[in-house]
Amino acid sequence: MQLVCPAGNLPALRVAIDAGADAVYAGFRDQTNARAFPGLNFDADELRQGIAYAHARGKQVYLALNTYPDSARLEYWEGAVDHAAELGVDAIIAAEMGVLDYACRRHPQMARHLSVQGSATTAAALKYAYERFGIARAVLPRVLSVQQVERLCQASPVPLEVFAFGSLCIMVEGRCQLSSYVTGMSPNRHGVCSPARFVQWDEHPDASRTVRLNGVLIDRFAEHEAAGYPTVCKGRFEVGGEIFHALEEPTSLNTLELLPRLARAGVVALKIEGRQRGAAYVKAVAGTWRRAIDRYQADPARWVLDDEWQQALSAHAEGQQTTLGPYHRAWH
Known part of the structure; x- marks a missing residue:
């Protein structure tokens, strides 16, 4: 299985490659990608350097052009496709x-991967994207159970x-x-x-901190309490007289224990989220997954989960906690 790691900037790209990534994914410094934060992403010269660094080591670079232009802006995205080629x-x-x-149509030689933003959760959706647009791979949304992933691997016309x-x-x-409801600007x-x-x-004065999004109170943090970047889905809200994470607690997906099952299912690539995270995160997470994948590929029958791997990943998890998320859902 290929290990695909995030590269929010050139230092992170180099760290990911050095730590064992088979491929990295990056974005231009504009709204054509779904991590258009200030200070992140690449200009043309930086991306050219990153591609040269990866290719010199036999690794690959994928470019995220995964947001949705309206008709008035489509030419800008088309220009980004040309630039990528x-x-x-x-x-x-x-x-x-x-x-x-x-x-x-314009660059048939350049591989096209269907983004997770494409929301393809069925074999029919994958078949459509393959037949109409010649996709070479699809990234599945994080809403499927492991049983659903297994069935899609059997039915999909493209690697997953x-x-x-x-x-x-x-x-x-x-x-x-959710975000466009508060700000009028859609992440998509x-x-x-x-x-x-x-x-x-x-x-x-009491050393607490509050954070608002377009004037809407999203969270309040006590002194010394870790504070993450504010999003509506991970804020704390008063519901029925109680204040809590009403929609989603800050936590990270961690499927390491499922690695053998995903490999047997035929999953071709494991993706690490986090282009907005720093180089230390990329180095630790990529290195841990590289060791786990290498050990599995060397001897699948005797692969066991290493507690040190889990500890290393938990240290870099959002909210210092991890979950299998929908992968372990009882219903599917």
Whole structure:
């Protein structure tokens, strides 16, 4: 199985490759990708350097062009596809049909991966994207049980990639409405769940901190309490007189214990979430998964889960806790 790791900037790309990633995924410094945070992503020269660094070591670079342009902006995304082909990326990761169609027609030699933002959760959806746009791979949304993943691997006309570790999303990717409800800017169209210009932090005399998103109170943190980047889905709200994480607790997906089962199912790539995370996160998580995958491939029958691997991953998990998420859902 291929290990696909996040690269939010050039240092993270190099660290991911050095730590054992088979491929990295990156984005341009604009709204064509779903992690368009200030200070992240690549300009043309940086991406060219990153591609050269990866290719010199036999690794690959995928470019995320996975947001949804409206008709007035489609030419901008088409230009990004052209630029990706010019730079020599190994594949683009796209969700919107117009973008996929343009890439298929203009650059048929460049591989096209269906993004998780494409929300393809059925064999019929995968078949459509394969027949219409010639996709070479699809990334499955993080809403499927492991049994559903296994069945899709049997029925899919293309190889499948799944998220193995990182921040979870409670919505079906590509269909989130929560952030645009508060800010008027959709993560699917503008690239971020909580645009930085709408985020306001305030410190108080008792050393607590509050964070608001477009004026809406999202969370309050006590002194010394770890505070994550504010999103509506992971805020704390008053419901029935009680204040708690009403929608989703901050936690990270961790499927390490499922590695043998995913391998037997035929999953071709394991994806690490976290382009918005730093190089230390990328190095630790990529290195841990590299060791686990290598041990499995060396001797599948005798593979066992190493507690040190789990400890290393938990240290970099959101909220310092992990979950199997929908993978272990009883109903499917």
